[in-house]
Amino acid sequence: MRSEEYLQKYHGVTKFLRILAQISFWLVVVLGAASLALGVATLFMSSDSFTFNFLDNIRLSMDGVLQFDLSLANITATTKKEIITTILFALSSFAIIYGLIISQLTSFLKTVENGMPFASANVKRLNMIGILFIVGSFIINTVYGLVANKIIHALGISTLSVNLQSDANMLFMGIIIIILAGIFRYGSYLQDEYDATI
């Protein structure tokens, strides 16, 4: 099968993924902006505004495997404010990292859709995604740890402690993507040679 036929075959899939990535990007931007605005707003709000009780019984999972049914009914409004502010800032920091990754991915998919997967800009994009994955593997887990720490201290749970370490999966993916970027660099070089041959 010739390369053009390959590209034609995957054009539909790439277009679908690109649209999905674009929608995800805007969702992340809206979520990030909203959580940042709310986070800043909560800083200036008085603790008395946090006397609501809809957070009294929440189910929380940090790793997606273990779920905790937490009762926040007995904590003070000030602590409730601190927890909510931390969660909102955590969400906005996640949104920044994921937003950057998805924006690079969207640009990458756009070039694949246009039949130019080995454009030289894609090497930079893949490198950027890889670096963001590696940086994100540390930042995201640290932020998770901060949120967990805040909740653990607020609830006074002495049998739980926070273990700060990087997300091995994300770190591994970041390294793989950077290796792929190296392969794309060679692909880009071959594409340039091919384009300059008449």
Place this chain on the structure above:
Amino acid sequence: MAIILRLDRMLADRKMQQNDLAEKVGISVVNLSNIKTGKVKAIRFSTLDAICRELKCQPGDILEYQAE
């Protein structure tokens, strides 16, 4: 580069227009112009074959080596 393309000279010798040659060879005028001005990195044997066929010349008539 030490390789000089003499396509413009051959076109003048054969009194052929660049557009006509591009059409006969099956490449775009822009690409033929790039060959003429030496802006290409490489030329395929198939392209060289077609140019030589249309201009009734040898590859050596088009390509020339000049020591730098």
